[in-house]
Amino acid sequence: MYDIYFANFRKRVPLTYEEEALIKSYLSVKKVRKRQFLLQEYDVCRSVIFVEHGLLRSFSVDANGSEHIAQFAAEGWYISDLFSFLTEEPATFNIEALENSELVTISKLAHEELLEKCPKYEIFSRILLTDAYVALQQRMNANISKSLDERYATFVANYPDITQRIPQHMIASYMGTTPETLSRIRRRMASEK
Amino acid sequence: MNATQTIAIIGASGNMGGAIAKSLVKGNYNLLLQASQNEKVTGLVSELVAINPKASVEAIDCSFEASWEADIIILAVPYTAEKEIAEKIKEVANQKIVISISNPLNETFDGLLTTELSAAEELQLLLPNAKVIKAFNTTFQANLTTPVIKGEMVDAFVAGNDEAAIETVSDLVKTAGFTPIVAGDLTVSRTLEQMQLLLIKLTIKNNYNWHAGWRILLDN
Numbered sequence: 351m352y353d354i355y356f357a358n359f360r361k362r363v364p365l366t367y368e369e370e371a372l373i374k375s376y377l378s379v380k381k382v383r384k385r386q387f388l389l390q391e392y393d394v395c396r397s398v399i400f401v402e403h404g405l406l407r408s409f410s411v412d413a414n415g416s417e418h419i420a421q422f423a424a425e426g427w428y429i430s431d432l433f434s435f436l437t438e439e440p441a442t443f444n445i446e447a448l449e450n451s452e453l454v455t456i457s458k459l460a461h462e463e464l465l466e467k468c469p470k471y472e473i474f475s476r477i478l479l480t481d482a483y484v485a486l487q488q489r490m491n492a493n494i495s496k497s498l499d500e501r502y503a504t505f506v507a508n509y510p511d512i513t514q515r516i517p518q519h520m521i522a523s524y525m526g527t528t529p530e531t532l533s534r535i536r537r538r539m540a541s542e543k
Numbered sequence: 544m545n546a547t548q549t550i551a552i553i554g555a556s557g558n559m560g561g562a563i564a565k566s567l568v569k570g571n572y573n574l575l576l577q578a579s580q581n582e583k584v585t586g587l588v589s590e591l592v593a594i595n596p597k598a599s600v601e602a603i604d605c606s607f608e609a610s611w612e613a614d615i616i617i618l619a620v621p622y623t624a625e626k627e628i629a630e631k632i633k634e635v636a637n638q639k640i641v642i643s644i645s646n647p648l649n650e651t652f653d654g655l656l657t658t659e660l661s662a663a664e665e666l667q668l669l670l671p672n673a674k675v676i677k678a679f680n681t682t683f684q685a686n687l688t689t690p691v692i693k694g695e696m697v698d699a700f701v702a703g704n705d706e707a708a709i710e711t712v713s714d715l716v717k718t719a720g721f722t723p724i725v726a727g728d729l730t731v732s733r734t735l736e737q738m739q740l741l742l743i744k745l746t747i748k749n750n751y752n753w754h755a756g757w758r759i760l761l762d763n
């Protein structure tokens with residue numbers, strides 16, 4: 351239920367069993383089914399979600415009703431609407447399960463209490479936020495300066511094990527392109543190999 | 544609109560479990576109906592779908608699985624079964640709302656089995672990382688079907704230690720058709736459980752026909 355969560359934690363910050371027990375007491379575990387929502391746009395995002403098993407996505411919906419995928423999260427990844435979580439303003443994203451999933455969640459209140467009570471948790475949170483910032487910068491820079499081919503190659507490299515689990519039109523949405531263009535890129539890359 | 548919350552009703556085959564399910568089925572919730580055997584709630588599932596064809600309701604025979612999927616867990620079981628269930632669901636109830644509806648009545652209905660602590664506080668000790676909220680214990684099963692008596696909406700008292708959880712449960716009580724009254728922290732459950740003992744004794748003595756309820760009268 352928490353195996354991957356704590357394995358992931360320990361890779362970055364070692365923990366004693368007492369610290370693990372303390373952190374565990376603030377976490378919540380939740381099973382969700384495919385197509386179930388964890389967050390809906392305009393609600394305040396009150397938790398950060400860790401995927402222990404399964405696959406989630408976050409996306410926004412534009413004025414024409416088209417979806418734009420911001421992030422996928424499979425086993426070992428975090429997902430949230432950090433803007434909303436930190437500012438308590440309404441969320442920009444929806445978060446939905448793409449597969450039946452097992453999650454570990456931490457609420458804002460629990461997060462704040464743990465920051466006070468557990469220095470290791472604070473270190474870990476800082477690493478997570480830093481990683482999230484770096485990932486965001488890379489994604490933003492790729493969007494404004496890299497070709498679609500390069501961006502698709504990066505996507506496959508970042509999400510090697512889930513490329514097969516995600517429908518093509520969602521990958522296209524994540525890249526900000528159409529399924530037709532994406533399939534041309536895939537064919538071209540396959541023939542170049 | 545909030546992401547739909549999942550409510551697990553443990554003991555959905557019982558009087559209160561079924562009645563609570565029927566009063567919540569019109570709300571925006573996924574309902575998981577736990578009973579020791581799925582067959583015990585087949586009838587209830589059909590009734591619920593008849594009330595609200597769009598409802599998401601499902602029978603489930605395992606309290607651990609039901610609680611794992613839930614955001615809110617309602618223990619609609621006898622007080623004497625709570626300890627055993629708490630042990631089963633402890634790990635998956637962490638940080639979740641657990642609603643205690645029980646009245647720890649003795650066999651002759653004229654006293655409580657609890658001594659110092661209320662049933663709700665005992666449950667909180669068994670589930671230290673859950674947010675135990677007392678609710679629905681001061682309403683008879685018949686009130687859930689008809690929460691309005693002679694034009695007066697029955698009050699339903701809510702007690703607990705976590706503000707956000709109290710708010711969520713108050714919304715749920717409102718969905719069920721009652722006026723939620725936040726009575727205080729979890730220790731107030733002692734009074735709420737005594738109140739229902741009194742109402743039960745009066746019901747038996749004065750023949751209230753099990754459809755009596757509490758209501759605070761106001762002049763505004």
Ligand SMILES: NC(=O)c1ccc[n+]([C@@H]2O[C@H](COP(=O)([O-])OP(=O)(O)OC[C@H]3O[C@@H](n4cnc5c(N)ncnc54)[C@H](OP(=O)(O)O)[C@@H]3O)[C@@H](O)[C@H]2O)c1
Nearest residue numbers: 554556557558559578579619620621622624645646683684
């Ligand atoms: N009746 C009322 O008007 C009223 C009003 C307010 C509060 N309450 C409180 O509500 C609770 C339920 O009352 P009720 O009248 O609905 O009782 P009930 O009809 O006897 O139902 C109790 C349910 O609990 C389940 N159960 C019993 N032992 C269990 C165990 N060890 N593990 C798991 N499940 C168990 C049973 O389901 P399975 O057969 O599937 O195991 C049964 O469906 C009680 O605590 C009572 O004090 C009742």
